[in-house]
Amino acid sequence: MFGAFLFCIITVMKRNTQKPEGQPTRGKTAANRLRRVDNFILLYEPALLTRTDGLFSDSLFVDLGYGFDARTTLESAVRFRRANATLRILGVEIDKERVEAALPFADEQTFFRLGGFNLPLASGEHVRLIRAFNVLRQYEEKDFAPAYERLAEYVLPGGLMIEGTSTPFGSLWAANLVRCVGAGQWSFEALVFSTNFHAGFDVEEFQTILPKNLIHRVVKGEPIHDFFEAWKRSAAETAAAKTFGLQQWFAASVEALAQKGFDVDRHRKWLGKGYLIWYL
Numbered sequence: 635m636f637g638a639f640l641f642c643i644i645t646v647m648k649r650n651t652q653k654p655e656g657q658p659t660r661g662k663t664a665a666n667r668l669r670r671v672d673n674f675i676l677l678y679e680p681a682l683l684t685r686t687d688g689l690f691s692d693s694l695f696v697d698l699g700y701g702f703d704a705r706t707t708l709e710s711a712v713r714f715r716r717a718n719a720t721l722r723i724l725g726v727e728i729d730k731e732r733v734e735a736a737l738p739f740a741d742e743q744t745f746f747r748l749g750g751f752n753l754p755l756a757s758g759e760h761v762r763l764i765r766a767f768n769v770l771r772q773y774e775e776k777d778f779a780p781a782y783e784r785l786a787e788y789v790l791p792g793g794l795m796i797e798g799t800s801t802p803f804g805s806l807w808a809a810n811l812v813r814c815v816g817a818g819q820w821s822f823e824a825l826v827f828s829t830n831f832h833a834g835f836d837v838e839e840f841q842t843i844l845p846k847n848l849i850h851r852v853v854k855g856e857p858i859h860d861f862f863e864a865w866k867r868s869a870a871e872t873a874a875a876k877t878f879g880l881q882q883w884f885a886a887s888v889e890a891l892a893q894k895g896f897d898v899d900r901h902r903k904w905l906g907k908g909y910l911i912w913y914l
Protein backbone atom coordinates (compact mmCIF):
# COMPACT_ATOMS: atom_id res chain seq x y z
CA MET A 635 0.00 0.00 0.00
CA PHE A 636 2.71 2.44 1.10
CA GLY A 637 4.83 1.29 -1.88
CA ALA A 638 2.02 2.12 -4.32
CA PHE A 639 1.54 5.54 -2.68
CA LEU A 640 5.27 6.26 -2.95
CA PHE A 641 5.26 5.16 -6.59
CA CYS A 642 2.43 7.65 -7.36
CA ILE A 643 4.24 10.52 -5.62
CA ILE A 644 7.49 9.76 -7.47
CA THR A 645 5.62 9.55 -10.80
CA VAL A 646 4.00 12.97 -10.25
CA MET A 647 7.35 14.46 -9.18
CA LYS A 648 9.09 12.98 -12.21
CA ARG A 649 6.45 14.30 -14.59
CA ASN A 650 6.54 17.76 -13.04
CA THR A 651 10.31 18.11 -12.96
CA GLN A 652 11.01 16.89 -16.50
CA LYS A 653 12.50 19.52 -18.80
CA PRO A 654 9.81 20.98 -21.08
CA GLU A 655 10.36 19.88 -24.67
CA GLY A 656 10.31 22.72 -27.17
CA GLN A 657 11.43 26.31 -27.25
CA PRO A 658 9.88 29.56 -25.95
CA THR A 659 8.55 31.66 -28.83
CA ARG A 660 6.77 34.98 -29.23
CA GLY A 661 3.67 35.01 -27.03
CA LYS A 662 1.37 37.18 -29.11
CA THR A 663 -2.32 36.46 -28.74
CA ALA A 664 -5.61 38.38 -28.97
CA ALA A 665 -9.06 38.33 -27.45
CA ASN A 666 -11.32 35.82 -29.18
CA ARG A 667 -8.61 34.89 -31.65
CA LEU A 668 -9.50 31.22 -31.32
CA ARG A 669 -13.29 31.58 -31.02
CA ARG A 670 -13.90 30.01 -34.42
CA VAL A 671 -11.56 27.12 -33.56
CA ASP A 672 -13.65 26.36 -30.48
CA ASN A 673 -16.90 26.79 -32.40
CA PHE A 674 -15.57 24.37 -34.99
CA ILE A 675 -14.85 21.72 -32.34
CA LEU A 676 -18.28 22.25 -30.75
CA LEU A 677 -19.89 21.64 -34.13
CA TYR A 678 -17.58 18.87 -35.36
CA GLU A 679 -17.64 16.60 -32.34
CA PRO A 680 -19.49 18.00 -29.31
CA ALA A 681 -19.40 14.55 -27.67
CA LEU A 682 -15.63 14.86 -27.36
CA LEU A 683 -16.18 17.57 -24.76
CA THR A 684 -19.00 15.86 -22.93
CA ARG A 685 -18.24 12.13 -22.99
CA THR A 686 -17.65 10.50 -19.63
CA ASP A 687 -17.10 6.87 -20.64
CA GLY A 688 -14.07 5.10 -19.21
CA LEU A 689 -10.96 7.26 -18.97
CA PHE A 690 -12.75 10.15 -20.68
CA SER A 691 -14.49 10.87 -17.39
CA ASP A 692 -12.56 13.82 -15.89
CA SER A 693 -10.17 13.95 -18.87
CA LEU A 694 -8.66 17.29 -19.83
CA PHE A 695 -8.87 19.77 -22.64
CA VAL A 696 -5.28 21.03 -23.05
CA ASP A 697 -4.48 24.43 -24.52
CA LEU A 698 -0.81 24.15 -25.46
CA GLY A 699 1.12 27.43 -25.77
CA TYR A 700 -1.56 29.91 -24.68
CA GLY A 701 0.77 32.90 -25.01
CA PHE A 702 1.67 35.96 -22.94
CA ASP A 703 -1.59 35.76 -21.05
CA ALA A 704 -4.23 33.12 -20.50
CA ARG A 705 -7.11 34.78 -22.32
CA THR A 706 -7.57 32.13 -25.02
CA THR A 707 -7.65 29.35 -22.41
CA LEU A 708 -10.14 31.24 -20.24
CA GLU A 709 -12.33 32.08 -23.22
CA SER A 710 -12.41 28.41 -24.23
CA ALA A 711 -13.30 27.51 -20.66
CA VAL A 712 -16.44 29.64 -20.93
CA ARG A 713 -17.38 28.23 -24.36
CA PHE A 714 -16.69 24.58 -23.65
CA ARG A 715 -18.27 24.62 -20.20
CA ARG A 716 -21.57 25.60 -21.74
CA ALA A 717 -21.45 22.04 -23.12
CA ASN A 718 -19.81 20.43 -20.08
CA ALA A 719 -19.85 22.43 -16.87
CA THR A 720 -17.31 20.18 -15.17
CA LEU A 721 -14.76 20.06 -17.99
CA ARG A 722 -11.19 20.16 -16.65
CA ILE A 723 -8.90 22.48 -18.55
CA LEU A 724 -5.13 22.70 -18.56
CA GLY A 725 -3.17 25.61 -20.04
CA VAL A 726 0.45 24.71 -20.77
CA GLU A 727 3.23 27.19 -21.43
CA ILE A 728 6.94 26.71 -21.90
CA ASP A 729 7.61 30.23 -20.65
CA LYS A 730 7.75 30.39 -16.83
CA GLU A 731 6.65 34.02 -16.57
CA ARG A 732 3.58 33.30 -18.70
CA VAL A 733 2.62 30.49 -16.33
CA GLU A 734 3.06 32.80 -13.34
CA ALA A 735 0.90 35.44 -15.04
CA ALA A 736 -1.87 32.86 -15.56
CA LEU A 737 -1.85 31.27 -12.11
CA PRO A 738 -4.18 33.85 -10.48
CA PHE A 739 -6.87 32.64 -12.92
CA ALA A 740 -6.58 28.98 -11.91
CA ASP A 741 -9.38 27.27 -9.99
CA GLU A 742 -10.44 23.70 -9.10
CA GLN A 743 -11.16 22.93 -12.76
CA THR A 744 -8.69 25.22 -14.55
CA PHE A 745 -4.96 24.63 -14.25
CA PHE A 746 -1.87 26.35 -15.62
CA ARG A 747 1.43 24.52 -15.69
CA LEU A 748 4.92 24.92 -17.04
CA GLY A 749 5.56 22.36 -19.77
CA GLY A 750 6.24 21.53 -23.36
CA PHE A 751 5.31 18.87 -25.89
CA ASN A 752 5.90 16.44 -23.03
CA LEU A 753 2.76 17.55 -21.22
CA PRO A 754 3.01 18.20 -17.47
CA LEU A 755 0.26 15.78 -16.46
CA ALA A 756 -0.19 14.44 -12.97
CA SER A 757 -0.56 10.75 -12.44
CA GLY A 758 -4.01 9.52 -13.47
CA GLU A 759 -4.73 12.52 -15.70
CA HIS A 760 -5.83 11.91 -19.29
CA VAL A 761 -6.41 14.15 -22.29
CA ARG A 762 -9.45 14.24 -24.59
CA LEU A 763 -8.45 17.19 -26.77
CA ILE A 764 -5.34 19.25 -27.42
CA ARG A 765 -5.51 22.61 -29.12
CA ALA A 766 -2.15 24.05 -30.19
CA PHE A 767 -2.50 27.25 -32.16
CA ASN A 768 0.23 29.51 -33.47
CA VAL A 769 2.80 27.41 -31.62
CA LEU A 770 4.53 25.25 -34.23
CA ARG A 771 4.51 28.09 -36.74
CA GLN A 772 7.70 29.39 -35.11
CA TYR A 773 9.46 26.02 -35.28
CA GLU A 774 11.26 24.33 -38.17
CA GLU A 775 9.59 21.71 -40.35
CA LYS A 776 11.80 18.98 -38.90
CA ASP A 777 10.30 19.63 -35.45
CA PHE A 778 6.77 18.87 -36.63
CA ALA A 779 6.69 15.05 -36.54
CA PRO A 780 8.48 14.61 -33.16
CA ALA A 781 6.14 17.18 -31.60
CA TYR A 782 3.02 15.34 -32.87
CA GLU A 783 4.41 11.98 -31.79
CA ARG A 784 5.08 13.25 -28.29
CA LEU A 785 1.70 14.98 -27.91
CA ALA A 786 -0.21 11.98 -29.24
CA GLU A 787 1.19 9.87 -26.39
CA TYR A 788 -1.09 11.72 -23.98
CA VAL A 789 -4.35 11.70 -25.91
CA LEU A 790 -6.91 8.99 -25.21
CA PRO A 791 -7.80 6.66 -28.08
CA GLY A 792 -10.57 8.47 -29.96
CA GLY A 793 -9.36 11.88 -28.79
CA LEU A 794 -8.34 14.73 -31.06
CA MET A 795 -5.59 17.26 -31.62
CA ILE A 796 -6.23 20.44 -33.54
CA GLU A 797 -3.02 22.22 -34.47
CA GLY A 798 -2.80 25.18 -36.74
CA THR A 799 -2.05 28.77 -37.53
CA SER A 800 -4.26 31.84 -37.67
CA THR A 801 -4.06 35.47 -38.67
CA PRO A 802 -3.50 37.90 -35.74
CA PHE A 803 -7.22 38.23 -34.89
CA GLY A 804 -8.28 34.76 -36.00
CA SER A 805 -10.35 35.77 -39.01
CA LEU A 806 -8.52 33.16 -41.10
CA TRP A 807 -6.99 29.91 -39.92
CA ALA A 808 -5.91 26.52 -41.17
CA ALA A 809 -5.40 23.46 -39.01
CA ASN A 810 -4.58 19.78 -39.00
CA LEU A 811 -7.23 17.69 -37.33
CA VAL A 812 -5.56 14.60 -35.95
CA ARG A 813 -7.22 11.52 -34.47
CA CYS A 814 -5.30 9.66 -31.78
CA VAL A 815 -5.67 5.92 -31.68
CA GLY A 816 -3.64 5.04 -28.60
CA ALA A 817 -0.01 4.34 -27.67
CA GLY A 818 1.19 7.52 -29.37
CA GLN A 819 -0.37 6.51 -32.70
CA TRP A 820 -2.23 9.15 -34.68
CA SER A 821 -3.51 9.86 -38.15
CA PHE A 822 -4.50 12.94 -40.12
CA GLU A 823 -8.28 13.10 -40.24
CA ALA A 824 -8.75 16.36 -42.06
CA LEU A 825 -7.25 19.67 -43.00
CA VAL A 826 -9.61 22.47 -41.99
CA PHE A 827 -9.77 26.02 -43.36
CA SER A 828 -11.78 28.75 -41.70
CA THR A 829 -12.75 32.28 -42.65
CA ASN A 830 -15.18 34.80 -41.20
CA PHE A 831 -15.00 36.69 -44.52
CA HIS A 832 -13.87 39.92 -42.84
CA ALA A 833 -10.90 40.00 -45.20
CA GLY A 834 -12.96 38.98 -48.25
CA PHE A 835 -12.38 35.62 -49.87
CA ASP A 836 -9.06 34.90 -51.55
CA VAL A 837 -7.87 31.29 -51.72
CA GLU A 838 -4.21 32.37 -51.80
CA GLU A 839 -4.50 33.91 -48.34
CA PHE A 840 -4.93 30.42 -46.88
CA GLN A 841 -1.55 29.37 -48.24
CA THR A 842 0.18 31.85 -45.93
CA ILE A 843 -1.28 30.31 -42.77
CA LEU A 844 -0.86 26.61 -43.50
CA PRO A 845 0.36 24.39 -40.65
CA LYS A 846 4.10 23.81 -40.42
CA ASN A 847 4.06 20.43 -42.22
CA LEU A 848 2.47 22.02 -45.31
CA ILE A 849 3.53 25.64 -45.57
CA HIS A 850 6.79 24.87 -47.39
CA ARG A 851 5.12 22.20 -49.55
CA VAL A 852 3.01 24.25 -51.91
CA VAL A 853 5.23 23.21 -54.81
CA LYS A 854 4.57 21.11 -57.90
CA GLY A 855 4.25 17.40 -57.16
CA GLU A 856 2.88 17.86 -53.64
CA PRO A 857 -0.82 17.09 -52.89
CA ILE A 858 -1.27 20.44 -51.14
CA HIS A 859 -0.10 22.21 -54.31
CA ASP A 860 -2.67 20.32 -56.39
CA PHE A 861 -5.33 21.14 -53.83
CA PHE A 862 -4.64 24.87 -53.96
CA GLU A 863 -4.44 24.93 -57.75
CA ALA A 864 -7.81 23.17 -57.93
CA TRP A 865 -9.39 25.46 -55.31
CA LYS A 866 -8.13 28.58 -57.12
CA ARG A 867 -9.55 27.26 -60.38
CA SER A 868 -12.82 26.45 -58.64
CA ALA A 869 -13.03 29.97 -57.18
CA ALA A 870 -12.41 31.49 -60.61
CA GLU A 871 -15.04 29.26 -62.25
CA THR A 872 -17.66 30.21 -59.65
CA ALA A 873 -16.83 33.93 -59.39
CA ALA A 874 -20.34 34.85 -60.60
CA ALA A 875 -21.68 33.63 -57.22
CA LYS A 876 -19.93 36.64 -55.66
CA THR A 877 -22.98 38.74 -56.51
CA PHE A 878 -24.92 36.74 -53.88
CA GLY A 879 -22.25 37.33 -51.24
CA LEU A 880 -18.86 35.96 -50.23
CA GLN A 881 -20.41 33.01 -48.33
CA GLN A 882 -22.21 31.92 -51.50
CA TRP A 883 -19.03 32.23 -53.54
CA PHE A 884 -17.01 30.28 -50.94
CA ALA A 885 -19.65 27.52 -50.90
CA ALA A 886 -19.80 27.38 -54.70
CA SER A 887 -16.00 27.12 -54.91
CA VAL A 888 -16.03 24.17 -52.51
CA GLU A 889 -18.82 22.48 -54.53
CA ALA A 890 -16.66 22.87 -57.64
CA LEU A 891 -13.68 21.45 -55.77
CA ALA A 892 -15.76 18.40 -54.81
CA GLN A 893 -16.63 17.92 -58.48
CA LYS A 894 -12.91 17.77 -59.24
CA GLY A 895 -12.66 14.73 -56.98
CA PHE A 896 -11.51 16.26 -53.69
CA ASP A 897 -13.11 14.77 -50.58
CA VAL A 898 -14.39 18.02 -49.13
CA ASP A 899 -17.43 18.39 -46.91
CA ARG A 900 -20.33 19.94 -48.82
CA HIS A 901 -22.78 20.30 -45.93
CA ARG A 902 -24.28 23.75 -45.57
CA LYS A 903 -23.60 23.70 -41.84
CA TRP A 904 -19.89 24.05 -42.69
CA LEU A 905 -19.88 26.03 -45.91
CA GLY A 906 -22.39 28.61 -44.71
CA LYS A 907 -20.15 29.33 -41.73
CA GLY A 908 -16.93 29.58 -43.75
CA TYR A 909 -15.39 26.20 -42.90
CA LEU A 910 -13.82 23.96 -45.52
CA ILE A 911 -13.05 20.43 -44.31
CA TRP A 912 -10.82 18.35 -46.57
CA TYR A 913 -10.86 14.73 -45.39
CA LEU A 914 -7.50 13.04 -45.80
Ligand SMILES: C[S@@+](CC[C@H](N)C(=O)[O-])C[C@H]1O[C@@H](n2cnc3c(N)ncnc32)[C@H](O)[C@@H]1O
Pocket residue numbers: 655656657658659660661662663664667668698699700701702706726727728729732749750751766767768769
Ligand atom coordinates in the same frame (compact mmCIF):
# COMPACT_ATOMS: atom_id res chain seq x y z
C1 LIG B 1 2.14 32.98 -30.59
S1 LIG B 1 1.76 32.32 -29.00
C2 LIG B 1 0.17 31.65 -29.33
C3 LIG B 1 -0.82 32.01 -28.27
C4 LIG B 1 -2.22 31.43 -28.50
N1 LIG B 1 -2.21 29.99 -28.63
C5 LIG B 1 -2.86 32.06 -29.72
O1 LIG B 1 -2.99 31.36 -30.75
O2 LIG B 1 -3.22 33.21 -29.66
C6 LIG B 1 2.78 30.84 -28.94
C7 LIG B 1 3.08 30.40 -27.50
O3 LIG B 1 3.48 29.04 -27.52
C8 LIG B 1 4.44 28.84 -26.51
N2 LIG B 1 5.18 27.61 -26.83
C9 LIG B 1 6.06 27.41 -27.83
N3 LIG B 1 6.49 26.14 -27.82
C10 LIG B 1 5.87 25.53 -26.80
C11 LIG B 1 5.89 24.21 -26.30
N4 LIG B 1 6.66 23.27 -26.84
N5 LIG B 1 5.14 23.92 -25.22
C12 LIG B 1 4.35 24.87 -24.65
N6 LIG B 1 4.28 26.14 -25.08
C13 LIG B 1 5.03 26.46 -26.16
C14 LIG B 1 5.27 30.12 -26.57
O4 LIG B 1 5.97 30.33 -25.37
C15 LIG B 1 4.21 31.18 -26.86
O5 LIG B 1 3.77 31.79 -25.67
